[in-house]
Amino acid sequence: MKELITKYINADLIIWSFPLYYFGMPSKVKAFLDRMLPIYLPYISINNDKTSCHPLRYDLSHQRYILISTCGLYGTKNNYEALLKQFEFIFKDRLTKIICPEGELFSIPQIDGRTSRFLTHVKQAGKEFSTNGVFSEHTKRELNKLLLPPKIFIELVNTSWSITDSSINKNS
Numbered sequence: 001m002k003e004l005i006t007k008y009i010n011a012d013l014i015i016w017s018f019p020l021y022y023f024g025m026p027s028k029v030k031a032f033l034d035r036m037l038p039i040y041l042p043y044i045s046i047n048n049d050k051t052s053c054h055p056l057r058y059d060l061s062h063q064r065y066i067l068i069s070t071c072g073l074y075g076t077k078n079n080y081e082a083l084l085k086q087f088e089f090i091f092k093d094r095l096t097k098i099i100c101p102e103g104e105l106f107s108i109p110q111i112d113g114r115t116s117r118f119l120t121h122v123k124q125a126g127k128e129f130s131t132n133g134v135f136s137e138h139t140k141r142e143l144n145k146l147l148l149p150p151k152i153f154i155e156l157v158n159t160s161w162s163i164t165d166s167s168i169n170k171n172s
Contacts, residue, residue, distance in 0.1 A: 014064075067097045105147050118142075124139050
């Protein structure tokens, strides 16, 4: 872990990329984040807003962070709030996000046109970030669009899993 912490401290850009697991990050990512505790000092200080914290041990003001995450649901509401709150709290205004709900669609070849368009916007976001350090408003809007309307998404994904409303009701 000492070697990883050294690499982390010296990095200019940290990319956190993982699928959403039960409203949060996978356990191995969480374990890594938990083991980053030595980058903080052991004592407690008071923030400007009167909350408490452990101050950073190192100057990480040069770092930028990107969170890339997908999930199998059709939206971020009631799915990503806990994870986003944690990352926004830790990384503040140095965090950039690419959140892709409807991740199940990337395994369905029949809608490759839609998923390919999304990935084109992801590539554009990477170019913009490397040049400007931010995404354009146009790119942000495109990345925040759903690939399919919720009802169609649910029908398509449930069909891909051979699940129908009638089979759900029978097994309840």
